[in-house]
Amino acid sequence: MTPLASILTRQIAASGPMPLSDYMAACLMHPDHGYYSTRDPLGAAGDFTTAPEISQMYGELTGLALAQAWLDQGAPAPVTLAELGPGRGTLMADALRATRGVPGFHDALELHLVETSPTLRAAQAERLGGLDPTWHDSVATLPEAPLLLVANEFFDALPIRQFQRSGAAWRERVVGLEEGRLVLGLADPAAQAALAHRLEDTEEGDIVETCAPAAAIMAEIGRRIAAHGGAALITDYGDWRSLGDTLQALSGHAPADPFAAPGQADLTAHVDFEALAGAAAPARHSRITPQGVFLERLGITARAQALARGLTGAALDAHIAAHRRLTHPSEMGSLFKTLALYPERGSPPPGLEP
Numbered sequence: 001m002t003p004l005a006s007i008l009t010r011q012i013a014a015s016g017p018m019p020l021s022d023y024m025a026a027c028l029m030h031p032d033h034g035y036y037s038t039r040d041p042l043g044a045a046g047d048f049t050t051a052p053e054i055s056q057m058y059g060e061l062t063g064l065a066l067a068q069a070w071l072d073q074g075a076p077a078p079v080t081l082a083e084l085g086p087g088r089g090t091l092m093a094d095a096l097r098a099t100r101g102v103p104g105f106h107d108a109l110e111l112h113l114v115e116t117s118p119t120l121r122a123a124q125a126e127r128l129g130g131l132d133p134t135w136h137d138s139v140a141t142l143p144e145a146p147l148l149l150v151a152n153e154f155f156d157a158l159p160i161r162q163f164q165r166s167g168a169a170w171r172e173r174v175v176g177l178e179e180g181r182l183v184l185g186l187a188d189p190a191a192q193a194a195l196a197h198r199l200e201d202t203e204e205g206d207i208v209e210t211c212a213p214a215a216a217i218m219a220e221i222g223r224r225i226a227a228h229g230g231a232a233l234i235t236d237y238g239d240w241r242s243l244g245d246t247l248q249a250l251s252g253h254a255p256a257d258p259f260a261a262p263g264q265a266d267l268t269a270h271v272d273f274e275a276l277a278g279a280a281a282p283a284r285h286s287r288i289t290p291q292g293v294f295l296e297r298l299g300i301t302a303r304a305q306a307l308a309r310g311l312t313g314a315a316l317d318a319h320i321a322a323h324r325r326l327t328h329p330s331e332m333g334s335l336f337k338t339l340a341l342y343p344e345r346g347s348p349p350p351g352l353e354p
Contacts, residue, residue: 004033004263009177017176017185020247021212024159024267029116033263036117036157049253050153051235051291051332052091055322057307058152061298062233063095066148067102069231069342069349076146076229077108084114084139084217085154089127095150096131110134112142139220147230149221155276156236156268158213162245163192165206170195173207175259182259202243209242209269215279222280225341231349232283232341238271239337240288246270273339286340286352292333295326297351 001009008026012018028035051058070079083092092111099105111133115121121135136142163170169189176185198208221232238246249258251265258267277285304323311319327333340352348354 002261002263004030012177017174019161020173021159021161023175027262027267035263054325056094057300057303059091059094060098062150063098065349067099067105073229075104078110079108079146080112080143081109082112082142082149084151086113086124089124093127114139139217146228147224149232151234153236155214155271158211160209160211160269163208165202207245218276218279222283226282229343235338236271237335241274242272280341283341286348288337288339289352290334291336292327294338294351
């Protein structure tokens with residue numbers, strides 16, 4: 001039993017089953033035993049690899065798309081360039097390198113990183129410290145200014161609640177104890193006003209997931225972009241509307257039991273892009289677009305060909321594999337989607353449609 005499992009077991013024994021959102025929050029961000037609080041989870045030595053870590057092309061094209069959005073809106077200065085959950089700072093470093101040639105962009109931007117993990121803040125400082133970033137625990141403390149924001153695999157790690165349909169009501173899935181083990185159970189049926197519209201497209205026993213933290217963050221981002229201008233690029237795995245149990249755990253790049261070793265595995269869930277887009281009003285949103293389509297529209301194949309010219313052997317093979325992994329429908333190309341936010345009188349960043 002992990003140290004966090006002991007803490008949660010005692011808590012549930014004393015107070016009763018807890019919502020899945022409370023369990024996820026503890027597993028990921030407990031100050032002493034939380035997954036993100038205690039480690040760098042990325043890369044071969046970690047538990048998963050994100051698009052920016054797969055190839056520099058991802059960050060380069062993302063940065064150029066945001067820079068073009070900035071130009072299309074009249075190149076406001078100063079402008080806040082922000083990333084939610086920047087990992088090791090890889091995406092931002094690649095984005096800034098690729099945009100050096102955009103006239104006036106680097107002079108106008110102020111770099112802000114939203115990160116709560118001390119371990120990852122240290123990694124970001126090592127890679128981006130020369131650019132004088134400002135760190136935040138929340139989007140709420142970002143400057144009131146035009147905002148260019150990127151969030152790659154950020155929203156999937158926010159705590160969710162799960163509800164199972166029971167007639168015209170819903171039973172929340174909660175974490176309890178069975179013979180000393182952490183297990184999922186069901187609370188009593190109750191009406192859920194926020195899910196009234198889901199009675200139209202669900203059946204008995206269907207599971208719907210909600211994420212209040214995601215909605216609050218999107219509302220703040222949308223308010224800022226609507227008021228001050230800018231754009232946000234949000235890429236994650238999921239679809240337009242939540243349906244089914246998508247909670248998953250990863251440990252050592254392999255699926256794991258979400259309840260077997262709290263604090264030792266990454267917990268995520270698919271993103272409900274419909275809920276994200278709705279929460280961001282009055283900012284406008286683009287259509288969600290498969291990551292592969294988005295990157296191809298931005299010119300990833302031409303960039304891949306240019307980078308390949310100086311490569312041979314294993315390095316060339318790895319480069320080709322990275323391009324495929326980012327774009328092919330059977331890999332990340334279809335599972336991951338991109339959504340943009342932009343002002344009412346603006347247009348989506350390159351690669352995306354209204």
